[in-house]
Structures are given as structure tokens and as C-alpha cells.
Amino acid sequence: MNVEIITIGDELLLGQVVDTNSAWMGAELAKEGFRVHGITSIGDEADEIKEAISRLLQRADIVLITGGLGPTNDDITLQTLCEFFGIGMVFSETVYKDVERFLSGRAGVMNELNRNQAMVPAEATVISNTVGTAPITWFERNGKVLVSMPGVPSEMKQVMSAEIIPRLKAHFKTPSLQHRHIIISGYTESALALKLKEWEDALPSYLKLAYLPQIGIMRLRLTATLDDQKELSRVLDDEIEKIKPILGDAIFAFEDVTPEVVIGRLLRDKKLTLATAESCTGGYIAHLITSVAGSSDYFKGSVVAYTNDIKVNLLSVSEDDIATYGAVSQTVVEQMAHGARERLKADVAAATSGVAGPTGGTAEKPVGMVWIAVATPDKVVSQCFQFGQFRDRNIVRSAIAALAMLKKEIG
């Protein structure tokens, strides 16, 4: 089933908001065998919206639209859809009550702008929005489905998972499709491609391999369609087995999960607790770890030490060693990891100290140079990395490298 996504909003075109909805929808739909063929972002302009709907309804079975449903004047999606389909709008008592209930639950007050949000298309299925005030509308025309959803990610996600995907599955028959993912750290795309060339060349033709680079990690995706699901599963498992000895230690996971989820599971399984001591990562490792629900079961905390003083007082780093070797050094990062374990009473700890940039580099310690250490009950290991020139990327790469070192030590 071909899906086209349309995201509506001037803010997307002016770059004031990043469209994260499409990626999330694409991933969720793919799991169910629906394939997104294109994503189109356009402004809050009636003609643009009509042109896109008209063109995309030709080539797709399903058109999913997000955005342009707010209570303000610049939001015109629903009126435009009604014009396109040649239908009127009616006041919905049900939607009005939904909005009222939602706002009262949040101590909000119903106002005339919210009242407008209860105006819905006359000939369409209106789906209840349980987490916001924008209406959700489902149109069926000539066997095709068009859905209009809110652009607020949390509202879109809730209604997609609870209502839209189940309804689409009931309405369409989805093809057989399976994915396998391998998450790898420490390789560039071309080095990995060379390493895997022999294996990749021998893949059966109905298997498709894609390299999905992310900052700090490479995700490989093996996709296949075959009528026999059982046989397909066996073939994919076989290929995954073949890749294991080729990549060895570089493999982070055999499924599409984030490094912080992998680390969380490992800590939970091994009944270990974690602490971090962060200089150049500035709290980003702690943020990644705590972005996982339930992380308080295994995460103790972090000391973000942007000054030498904090390294000395809160992480028990030797003041003399900082003076002698500098904050960005093997001995200091090892003492930070050791100190975090002791002072935050954790089983294992990771520490970072480096030059995030864009300034602060020297000939000896250039921008992008980062020391990372991991302390376990038995030992402290450390490694020096040379990343690039971009501050934001250096922070992310340092954090991912720290998680990869953690995995190696406790995995």
C-alpha cells in the first residue's frame, strides 16, 4: 500500500520547525507493511494544499496530512479539504465536548477560538482527539483514504498509534515485509561497505541492504519481501549470522534501538548501576540515559564538571595531575570515571574530557580531541579519540563512543 505524507505549515518551509512527524510516521507505517513513497511539505496556502492532494491521491492509496489545524487564522487545512471534496462544514457537539473536556482537564478555559475547532467536515469520519484540541478527520473516496491530523507531534503520535494505523490495517491488506537491523559503531560508511562487500555481493536478490549513517553510529538495514514469512525469517537470520564474525566487537545491537536503550537493558540485566562524569559532553550522556523511561532503576546521576574545581571537589581528581597533565588527559579522565563511581556510589561509570570546539584547541590538543574512560569494579579503561571540528557533532560522537566503551566493558 502506497502512502504519501503531506506536512502543512509555513514554519516548516521557513525552517522554524523541523518536521519530525514524517520520520516517525514512516517508521511506524513500515513496521506494518505500509510504505511511504514520498513526503511533501507545503505552506498554509489553499491552492498548494489542493494541488498536492489532487496529485498525490492519483499515485497513492493513502494520503496522511499533518498540520494546519490550530485555532488561529493561519491554519486552513480543514476548510481547504472541504473545498477540495466539495463538502460543507458542520458544528459537532461531540467534538465541542471533547475539546471542553480536554481543556478542563488541563485547567484551560474554552474560548471562541477553541469553539471554531468543533467545526468539522459534513461527510467524513471524525476521530476523537484525546490529547489535544485539533480535530482528526478520515475521508474515504474511490477506495482511497485521506486523513487529516494535528501537527503537534505528541497528538499525531497518539492518534496514529491508537486509531489511524489500526483502521488502515483493517481497511487495506498489507504485503509481507521484514526488516533486520544491525547497529555498528566505529566505522565510516565506505570502510564498512568494503568490509562487507563480499557478504553483500552474495546476498539473494530479494534482500536489500541500506547504510543509514547517524552521528557516531552506522545502522544497517536488511529488507526483504517474500510470500513465505517463515522462510524469509530463516534467510534473514542466516545472513545476520554470517555478518557476526565479520564485524565482531563493532556490533552494538541486532535491532533498531538507540545505544542508550541497549545500555539500559544491559545494566538492568546485569543488575549494575551507572554514573557519569562529564566535561566536554556537558550532561548529554546523562540526558541520553535518562531519556529512557525507567532509567532511575539503574542510573545514579552525573557530575557535569565544566571547571577544574568541580573535578577536584566533587570527583576527587588530583589537583596536581590537572596542573601537570591538563584537564584533557588520560589520567584526569580516568580519575573522573573512578571518582564518579565512588562519589555517586555506582557500579560502573563513564567519563569524558575533551575539546568540543569550535575554539579552545591547541597544537597538542586540537578541537575534537576527546579522552573517554570507563570504570568498573575491577579496572579503569580509557581511550583517546580525534573527532571533527563541529561542537554539536563532537558532543554527540563523544557520548556515543562512551556508550560503546561501556558496552564493551559490561556487555
Added chain:
Amino acid sequence: MNVEIITIGDELLLGQVVDTNSAWMGAELAKEGFRVHGITSIGDEADEIKEAISRLLQRADIVLITGGLGPTNDDITLQTLCEFFGIGMVFSETVYKDVERFLSGRAGVMNELNRNQAMVPAEATVISNTVGTAPITWFERNGKVLVSMPGVPSEMKQVMSAEIIPRLKAHFKTPSLQHRHIIISGYTESALALKLKEWEDALPSYLKLAYLPQIGIMRLRLTATLDDQKELSRVLDDEIEKIKPILGDAIFAFEDVTPEVVIGRLLRDKKLTLATAESCTGGYIAHLITSVAGSSDYFKGSVVAYTNDIKVNLLSVSEDDIATYGAVSQTVVEQMAHGARERLKADVAAATSGVAGPTGGTAEKPVGMVWIAVATPDKVVSQCFQFGQFRDRNIVRSAIAALAMLKKEIG
């Protein structure tokens, strides 16, 4: 000048990578008076790519393409462009040398896949990629411009800023366009719209107002085109002056900057240092602050205290008070802020303690309830917020609310 952006890659449609390029490009282009009219994401399929180029070259003056230039087999953008324009590919010694130089600088090794990246279109301008190995190609046809760039954000950004935008400005004459931004915290979209209704209704017709909601903040954008730039600037300034008394304290900034940049500037101007003590935000405030280059000038560090033990030992919170009032309480969050100031030796400190969710809530302290405190040399202020049910949003909203409270105290 109408711009259309095409982002290419199966990973975008399968949702494995979020397209952040388009938003960045849209924002940078808007600053220079180029307007993005649409963003189209398609897969690595020759027919799809040709269809999109053909259609978008009709309606746009400029088509900017990112992605599909990697060294692996699934990347076909450049070959497809050559087929579309009916031109051949040639080996470029210059590009080969660029790739070689780039890889040698990163201790990389030139391999045959990288060698393929030196194959470029015969009739096009090849622009040097100084931060990666993918070629950048500029086509001119019938007065229109089409550019093919790498999908890796850091490479795209570098070449857009250094080469593409200057070349586009030289090639096209851009219209007069000005924006003003106002960043506001603590309002919902509809409440803000009602508050501003009178002012908005009185706006001259050549001024356009847009509400750009983000998690935790609302960005207002006032856009205008007028031939007389000086007059336009005066009109915009007048409208901004009118809005000040209406919104008062809720205004975070009068330009399109992030809260962490505003706080950084304030701290620098007032010669103050900052520390944070984070429970439910898990290091996210520290990450925001340290994502700003130069933040080591004013940021001391953070204690991420996911356990009561750390709150007591590293932030000097009273163990008895935690037992009596619970970790999520006014007295504990105030002690955390106070403790962070003292122990991390900062002039001001912000602290958070709340229930991020999705579990851990009680009737008395439900998911989304967050206490935030700010300590200055004179006093400690605190406030209780009730956010929503989503962990990721609660973390961001708590962090932004903490920055807003900081601004109120030191601004």
C-alpha cells in the same frame, strides 16, 4: 525567488533518519530573501527522482537537492541527474585530489568506492567539498539553477553557507523581506492569540503574523515585504513596541534565538556564573547550556541527582526533609538550588525535581508535576508546574521553564 528542496533517501521515508536539512536550508534561505515553496522527500529511485526534478523545475527558479551521493550502490542521485539532463560523466582529477586530501587529513584511506566519488557530470559546475567526500554539482538550465549536495548535515551546511547561498545571491536578485521574532514562554497558542487579537487585527495588511509553537515556548514571527526597507524597519519596530506592554514578563527575547543563548548572553553581560542541580531533567539543562559555544565562560557544571543519596551528599539537601516531604517538593528543590550554588561555586543556580513519567506518579504527585527553583545570591525562588503525560516533552518543558525562571531572576 521560488525554491524547491528535494531530499533523497529511502532512510527518510522509512523514518530511520529525520530530515533536518530542509529546515536549516529554509531558515538560511529566508534570511536572504529566497522563499522555499515546498520540500519533497523521495527514495533512492531513478524514476522518482526524475519525476520530482521535472515537475519542480517547472514551478521553481531554484531546485536544491540533498542526499544520495554516498559511495555505496544505493546512492544514485548523480547518475540520475546526468540521465535527466542527457549528459555523460567524467573522471575529475580535481575532485579525486580533494577526496584524497580530505581522507588523508582524517587518517582515512582512499579506496575504490571513494574513487567512484570523483566521477562527475560532464556539463556542470563542480564545487569543492572541503568537509567530506561527496561531490557538489551546480547545473544551470534555462535561467534556472539546480544544485546537488551531500545529505550529511555538516557537509550540506558548510557548502550552503560558503558556496551555494553566495552564488545564488549573485545569480538572482532577491526581494526585500524582513522578519521580526518574539519568543514567549508560559502561554498556549489559543490563549496567546486571544491576548494579541486586538493588536493583530490592527496590523497593516503587508505584515503577516505566524504562531510557531515549540515545546515550552511560543515563537511569533512578523514578516513583511515593502520596497522601502527603512520604512519597513520602522513599521516593524513600532509593532514590536506595541506588543511589549501586552505581554510583559512573558517575553523571552525579541529575536529568533534559543532560550539557552539568551541565558548565556545574560550571564556573560552580568558577569554571573551558573550551575544546575537536576533530577527530572536528567542533565538536559546542562546539555542545553553547554551546546552554546563559549559556555565554559559562565557555566560551572551540574549535579544530576537521580538518587536521594546524591541530593544529600553532593547537594547538601537535608535527608530528613527528603523523608518528610519527598524528593519532589518545594523544600527539596530549593535546597538543591541552594546546594548547587554553594557546592559548584556559582553565582546562580537552577534546580528541578519532578515526575517525568510515564510511571512513578501518585494522586498527590502525578506524572508531569515538577518543582523548579532558582537560587541567586539574595534568595531562592521556586514554583510548581503541572506539565503533561509525555516523558520527553516533560523534560524539555521543565528545562525551558527553568531557563525562563532564571531569566526573570537575573534579566
